Amino acid sequence: MLALPAAPAPVRRRTLLVGTAYACAGLMAFFVGLIAIYLQQRIDIGGGNTNTWLPKKVVVPEPLANTMLLTFALSSLTVQWAVYSMRRHNRRDTAWAMGLLVVLGAAILNAQSFIWSQMKLPIMGDTVYNVLFYMVTGAFFLAVVVGLILAVIGAFRALAGRVGGDATEAFSALALYWHVLFGVFCFVWYVMYVVK
Amino acid sequence: MTITDSQTHVLTPGSDSDALVSVGRWATTADHTRVGRLFIGGGFVGLLGALALGVLVSIERIDADGTAFLGENSTYQLSTLMRIGLALLAIAPLFTGLGLAVVPAQVGSPSIAFPRLAALSFWTWLGGAAVTVGAYAANGGPGGAGEPVRLFLVGIGLVAIALALAAVCISATVLTLRAPGMRSDEVPLFSWASFVTSSVMVLAMPILLANVVSLYLSHRYGQIVFGDASRLMRHLEWAVSHPGVALYSLPVLGVIGDIVATSTRQRQPLRSVLIGAIGLAGILYFGADVQRGLNADVVHQPNYFIASLAGILPVLIVLGLCGLCLRNAKPKVGAPIVFALAAGLMAALGGAMAMLMPWRGLGLVDELAVGANTTAGTVFQEGQAVAFIGAGILGLLGALAYWAPRIWGRRIDDKKMLPLALFGLGGTVLVALPLGFLGWKEQPLDAVNFTIDGPASVLNIIVLVGYALLFVAALGGVGLVLQSVRSGEHGATDPWDGQTLEWTDTPLSTVVRSAQPLLDRKDA
Numbered sequence: 074m075l076a077l078p079a080a081p082a083p084v085r086r087r088t089l090l091v092g093t094a095y096a097c098a099g100l101m102a103f104f105v106g107l108i109a110i111y112l113q114q115r116i117d118i119g120g121g122n123t124n125t126w127l128p129k130k131v132v133v134p135e136p137l138a139n140t141m142l143l144t145f146a147l148s149s150l151t152v153q154w155a156v157y158s159m160r161r162h163n164r165r166d167t168a169w170a171m172g173l174l175v176v177l178g179a180a181i182l183n184a185q186s187f188i189w190s191q192m193k194l195p196i197m198g199d200t201v202y203n204v205l206f207y208m209v210t211g212a213f214f215l216a217v218v219v220g221l222i223l224a225v226i227g228a229f230r231a232l233a234g235r236v237g238g239d240a241t242e243a244f245s246a247l248a249l250y251w252h253v254l255f256g257v258f259c260f261v262w263y264v265m266y267v268v269k
Numbered sequence: 270m271t272i273t274d275s276q277t278h279v280l281t282p283g284s285d286s287d288a289l290v291s292v293g294r295w296a297t298t299a300d301h302t303r304v305g306r307l308f309i310g311g312g313f314v315g316l317l318g319a320l321a322l323g324v325l326v327s328i329e330r331i332d333a334d335g336t337a338f339l340g341e342n343s344t345y346q347l348s349t350l351m352r353i354g355l356a357l358l359a360i361a362p363l364f365t366g367l368g369l370a371v372v373p374a375q376v377g378s379p380s381i382a383f384p385r386l387a388a389l390s391f392w393t394w395l396g397g398a399a400v401t402v403g404a405y406a407a408n409g410g411p412g413g414a415g416e417p418v419r420l421f422l423v424g425i426g427l428v429a430i431a432l433a434l435a436a437v438c439i440s441a442t443v444l445t446l447r448a449p450g451m452r453s454d455e456v457p458l459f460s461w462a463s464f465v466t467s468s469v470m471v472l473a474m475p476i477l478l479a480n481v482v483s484l485y486l487s488h489r490y491g492q493i494v495f496g497d498a499s500r501l502m503r504h505l506e507w508a509v510s511h512p513g514v515a516l517y518s519l520p521v522l523g524v525i526g527d528i529v530a531t532s533t534r535q536r537q538p539l540r541s542v543l544i545g546a547i548g549l550a551g552i553l554y555f556g557a558d559v560q561r562g563l564n565a566d567v568v569h570q571p572n573y574f575i576a577s578l579a580g581i582l583p584v585l586i587v588l589g590l591c592g593l594c595l596r597n598a599k600p601k602v603g604a605p606i607v608f609a610l611a612a613g614l615m616a617a618l619g620g621a622m623a624m625l626m627p628w629r630g631l632g633l634v635d636e637l638a639v640g641a642n643t644t645a646g647t648v649f650q651e652g653q654a655v656a657f658i659g660a661g662i663l664g665l666l667g668a669l670a671y672w673a674p675r676i677w678g679r680r681i682d683d684k685k686m687l688p689l690a691l692f693g694l695g696g697t698v699l700v701a702l703p704l705g706f707l708g709w710k711e712q713p714l715d716a717v718n719f720t721i722d723g724p725a726s727v728l729n730i731i732v733l734v735g736y737a738l739l740f741v742a743a744l745g746g747v748g749l750v751l752q753s754v755r756s757g758e759h760g761a762t763d764p765w766d767g768q769t770l771e772w773t774d775t776p777l778s779t780v781v782r783s784a785q786p787l788l789d790r791k792d793a
Contacts, residue, residue, distance in 0.1 A: 088382045088445040095437040095471050102472045106479025106557070113563045114494065197490040204490050208483055 089239075093246035097253040100216060104257050107212060108264050111205045118201055123269045128200045134191045138266035141184040142258065148177035149255040152248045155227070159244045164234055167244075171228035174251075178221040185214050206265065213261050220254055223247050299388045301369050301381035302676060307391050308366025308435070309669075312359050313747050315398060316662065319354030320740040322347050323700075327733035329717045331726050341717055346410040348715035349502055350402070352651065356509040357428050358398050360517040360661040361470075365390075365435045367668055368463035368520065370676045372439055374771035375460040377448025382441035390434035397427025411501035418488055418498045425505070426481040433474035436467035443467075448770060454544060457769040458530075458537070459668070461544055462523025465551035469516055476557040477508045495562075502715070503636075504562030510646075511623050512576040513556020514654045521612045521664030522547050522587045528609040528671055529591040531765050532600040538593050542586060550583035561636070568627060568634045568646075577627045581620025588613045604686035605765075608667025611694045612660045618698070619656030622705055626653065633708050649708020652701040659697025659739065663690065666746045673753055674760025675771050681753040689749075692742035699735030703728040 119126025127133070155170035189210070196207050227247050230240060298304060326348045329339055339347065373381050381387050401424030404410065409417020443456060443464040456464070484504055487494035495504065507513050526547075530537045537543060559573045567573055591613070600606050626633050626649070634646035666689060673681045707728050710721040719725075763772040 086445045088441055091445050092383055092386075092437055092441040095440055095468075099433050099437070099471045099475045102557075103475035103479050106476035107483065109563060110479065110483045199493075201494045204486050204494055205483070208486050212482065 087242060089242050089246050093249050097250055100253060101257060104260065107209050108260065111209055111264065114201050114205055126202060127269055128198060128202055131192060131194055133266055133269055134188055135266055137184055137188050137191065138262055141181055142262050144177055144180050144184065145255045145258050148174055149252055151177060152251040156244050156248045159241050164231060167231040168228065171224060171231050174224045175221065175228055178217060178224055181217055182214065185210060209261060209265055213258065216254060220251055299384040301373050301384055301387060304387045304391050305366040305370025306676065308362045308369060311395055312363035312366055315354055315358030315362065316743050319351050319359050320736060320743055322351035322354065323736035324733060324740060326351055327729060327736050330729045342412050344717045345412045345715045346405060349411045350405050352509045355658045356514050356517055360658055361432055362394055363665050364517065364520045365432060367665065368439045369435065371672050371771060372460045372463050373442055374675060375457045375769050376443055376446060377451060377770045378442060378446035381438050382446055383438050386434055387438040390431045393427050394431035397424045397431055400424030400427060411498055413498050419485055422481050422485040426478055429474040429477040429481065433471055436470035439463050439467040440471065454541065458526030458543065459520060459523035462520045462547050465547050466516060466519045469551045469555055473513065473555060473557045480504050480562065507556050507560045510650045510654050511626060512554050512580055515580060515619060515657045516554040516556060518616065518657045518661035518664065519550050519554060521616060521660050522550060522583065524664045524668045525587055525591055525609045525613050527769060528605045528667060529594050531767050532606040533594045533598040535594045535598050537590065539590055543590050546583040546586035553580050569629055574627045577623045580623045581617060584613065584616045584620045588617060604683045605667045605671035607687060607690045608663050608670065611690050612664035612667060615656050615660035615663060615697045618701060619653055619660060622653040622656055622701065631709060632711060646714055647708035648704045648712045648714050650714055652704025652708060656697060656701040659693060662739065662743060663693045669750060674764050677754050678760055679753050679757030680760045680764060681749050681757060686749055689742045689745045692738045696735045696738030696742055699738060700732050703731045
């Protein structure tokens with residue numbers, strides 16, 4: 074007797090990934106909004122000139138910001154490594170990658186905190202720059218904290234052996250969020266630490 | 270045998286425990302229909318409140334030299350609350366609720382994407398709305414003073430987050446949870462319009478949030494960035510006026526398309542053009558690119574010109590193509606189609622008024638001083654916004670009359686509903702046109718003290734009548750909805766002989782094989 078033909082493969086819905094993509098679009102719009110406000114004030118008050126815009130005696134620690142950028146690039150690679158391992162059901166490498174991602178994420182937060190401490194910039198100062206600088210960098214700090222919490226959850230799930238299937242989509246969604254964070258940071262880095 | 274079941278409590282209908290359980294179920298629900306109904310209920314409360322404020326502010330505007338019973342600053346604050354309320358606390362949540370309730374059924378999905386997120390969005394919106402109104406009560410709105418101003422900004426921020434979260438749920442549903450075989454161009458028009466609206470909201474609401482965050486920080490730390498609360502509306506205006514305000518009523522275009530096709534039993538001709546027109550509306554009604562807080566001269570720049578002149582196009586295309594349907598077949602006349610067409614006309618009125626706004630010589634959107642506060646222009650803007658809000662109210666009432674059997678299982682009394690269309694239509698016209706004229710005469714927005722030529726008092730009385738009619742239409746709509754929910758006629762499975770998937774009994778088992786864009790159960 075001939076066997077019945079195999080049923081068609083179920084359609085992959087990717088709802089979580091699509092939802093995350095929308096959330097990422099919203100996140101990008103939020104930072105575009107914040108940075109547009111920063112740049113407009115820079116033009117209105119500082120005349121678009123860095124020297125007149127920055128408060129006196131404030132030194133923006135560029136090397137720290139560059140280190141942060143490189144760390145972010147590395148973390149973006151790491152999260153992709155986690156997705157790669159997850160797709161191959163490699164629990165050990167997934168756990169390693171996620172662990173490393175958590176460490177790099179913490180390093181990014183540490184670098185941002187260090188930048189704030191080095192600048193010794195009071196949030197309530199004489200200039201508009203103070204508030205706007207903390208607004209953009211603080212909002213980004215919070216976005217990284219959210220990513221880090223998701224990464225920690227992902228790391229524990231990987232350690233618990235949840236690999237393949239829906240977990241892969243969840244990791245892909247996390248990776249998408251992290252890549253978008255990296256993209257946003259490139260923008261933040263250029264505006265806040267290069268153009269200032 | 271050991272019985273391990275815990276003892277069950279038998280509840281007597283009508284007892285306190287029964288009511289408590291019911292409240293608990295509603296409070297913790299993640300069912301998309303219930304969350305949608307919660308949004309609709311909350312939106313109706315916001316709508317009635319905002320329209321009541323419209324009446325109050327209109328009374329104040331009758332006497333151009335002073336205030337009747339409110340102070341100048343209080344009137345300014347209430348006027349801003351009315352405009353914010355109509356947009357963010359009424360029309361936006363009403364269509365969000367309708368989308369949450371109807372879109373999954375229309376695309377053949379048993380649930381919305383991320384149902385708990387949808388529930389979270391409602392409670393966040395409710396909290397944000399309550400905080401916003403509470404802040405106003407404590408003199409914290411635009412033009413207010415002290416810490417309540419920050420509370421107001423927190424409230425608006427929560428509302429923006431909530432609307433963005435709900436928008437993610439609706440967009441993801443249309444993209445990923447369609448019935449097997451349903452192509453993206455076969456999505457029913459209301460779902461498509463909700464998808465377009467939601468996708469744009471996902472981008473616009475975070476920008477509103479960015480504004481709110483910057484205003485909050487500025488206000489919290491020395492007010493040196495944006496000054497005191499007298500200039501708050503300058504930074505928030507774009508979210509509640511042209512062209513952004515039209516975005517909240519955009520789903521009306523989909524409501525018109527679906528109801529006209531069903532009423533005429535016609536497949537929609539040139540459906541791809543209709544889909545393109547709704548997509549174009551999403552682009553034109555984005556609004557966040559014309560922020561006066563960022564660029565005071567933006568109203569004289571190309572993007573504002575394009576949005577103003579082309580904004581009417583999508584409405585005309587939808588009305589024109591629906592007109593083809595109506596020409597080809599006599600429609601089954603009922604409340605849904607009457608409300609839908611009235612909504613279309615009001616959207617066209619809003620689009621036509623928008624075409625006048627960017628012309629520098631008319632001075633319709635010039636910034637003016639209102640006492641100690643700054644407005645974003647004249648009352649022309651309010652009139653134009655109310656035209657789109659009126660379209661939203663009419664479209665929503667028509668949509669509820671149409672989809673009530675699907676949302677809560679009972680029909681709304683068609684005969685009682687019909688006269689409300691006249692109230693809604695008349696009210697919108699009586700607000701929009703006189704305000705348009707008064708705006709041309711440079712009556713400032715949100716102001717009670719002004720000097721203009723002509724019969725300002727008479728026209729402001731007409732505006733008052735218009736707001737009162739709109740209030741009656743909304744109140745009547747709410748009354749009929751409540752009556753329907755409590756004791757309405759049980760709706761048949763498909764009372765309209767509908768053509769879209771939400772009218773099928775078992776959408777899950779439906780594999781759509783239709784090559785035609787408009788889905789028909791006969792094709793399924």
